[in-house]
Amino acid sequence: MIKVGVLGAKGKMGAQTCLAVEEAADTELVARLDQGDELDELTRAGAEVVVDFTRPEVVMDNLAWCIAHGIHAVVGTTGFDEERLATLRTQLEANPGTGVLIAPNFSIGAVLMMQFAAQAARYYESVEIIELHHPDKVDAPSGTARRTAELVAAVRREAEAGPIPDATTTALEGARGADVDGIRVHGVRLRGLVAHQEVLFGDEGETLTIRHDSMHRTSFMAGVLLGVRSIGTAPGLTVGLEHFMDLS
Numbered sequence: 001m002i003k004v005g006v007l008g009a010k011g012k013m014g015a016q017t018c019l020a021v022e023e024a025a026d027t028e029l030v031a032r033l034d035q036g037d038e039l040d041e042l043t044r045a046g047a048e049v050v051v052d053f054t055r056p057e058v059v060m061d062n063l064a065w066c067i068a069h070g071i072h073a074v075v076g077t078t079g080f081d082e083e084r085l086a087t088l089r090t091q092l093e094a095n096p097g098t099g100v101l102i103a104p105n106f107s108i109g110a111v112l113m114m115q116f117a118a119q120a121a122r123y124y125e126s127v128e129i130i131e132l133h134h135p136d137k138v139d140a141p142s143g144t145a146r147r148t149a150e151l152v153a154a155v156r157r158e159a160e161a162g163p164i165p166d167a168t169t170t171a172l173e174g175a176r177g178a179d180v181d182g183i184r185v186h187g188v189r190l191r192g193l194v195a196h197q198e199v200l201f202g203d204e205g206e207t208l209t210i211r212h213d214s215m216h217r218t219s220f221m222a223g224v225l226l227g228v229r230s231i232g233t234a235p236g237l238t239v240g241l242e243h244f245m246d247l248s
């Protein structure tokens with residue numbers, strides 16, 4: 001049995017994760033912590049893996065504590081840029097044997113969407129991303145959209161693709177979305193939605209749209225459990241659940 005602690009246990013994703021960990025045959029929920037609780041409870045409970053679904057502004061402190069205490073971490077919380085990843089790599093070098101997974105999205109379909117988008121990226125002159133979420137989401141653009149844009153941009157750079165065509169010279173601020181690594185990302189917040197994304201590609205006479213929809217937060221749980229089961233054998237930093245999936 002893998003002993004699991006959940007941070008952000010009272011939140012939307014944390015509560016769903018507690019249920020999934022309790023229901024799985026090979027995991028045991030030993031701690032459920034939320035804002036104001038002592039992280040020491042994790043060591044007292046013997047947690048081997050922590051799942052973090054908290055907030056971008058607190059996740060780095062949580063991870064510093066987990067790494068220092070040799071507890072593996074599976075992280076769904078958003079807000080990771082290159083600077084934060086570099087900080088984690090340094091902390092993990094000082095604590096070899098401990099693993100941290102940063103997963104911008106735990107849904108298997110969303111991971112595939114990102115991989116398919118990376119595959120398509122070299123073939124199209126134009127690409128834009130639309131992410132659509134519930135209105136209680138605190139960050140924009142979504143971590144998934146950022147990651148997708150970075151993956152697509154990396155492929156375009158490698159393929160020496162030219163700039164994305166766009167004749168806009170006058171625009172209301174925000175009308176063309178955010179620029180993530182040269183890719184336009186648009187955010188929609190709408191009651192009734194959970195988590196959705198479209199990656200739109202275009203070239204002469206054709207378009208390709210890759211769309212993924214999470215209708216319920218249960219869609220993330222297979223990926224969370226995969227992360228929990230895998231992270232103990234993956235010391236250091238892993239970014240993206242695809243590294244634990246057989247995607248050859």
Ligand SMILES: NC(=O)C1=CN([C@@H]2O[C@H](COP(=O)(O)OP(=O)(O)OC[C@H]3O[C@@H](n4cnc5c(N)ncnc54)[C@H](O)[C@@H]3O)[C@@H](O)[C@H]2O)C=CC1
Nearest residue numbers: 008010011012013034035053054058076077078104105106
């Ligand atoms: N990677 C993925 O597949 C997914 C990632 N997310 C991300 O996970 C994060 C949480 O999302 P939700 O559950 O929707 O948010 P939420 O707001 O429902 O839950 C966050 C919880 O964290 C708690 N919290 C705040 N500070 C804390 C601290 N210092 N220690 C422990 N708990 C603390 C809050 O009290 C709250 O209960 C967001 O960054 C979101 O974007 C959400 C869905 C899927």
Ligand SMILES: O=C(O)C1=N[C@H](C(=O)O)C[C@H](O)C1
Nearest residue numbers: 078104105137142143144195
């Ligand atoms: O806040 C959410 O809900 C989600 N957050 C993650 C993100 O920002 O990409 C994953 C998913 O989109 C749901």
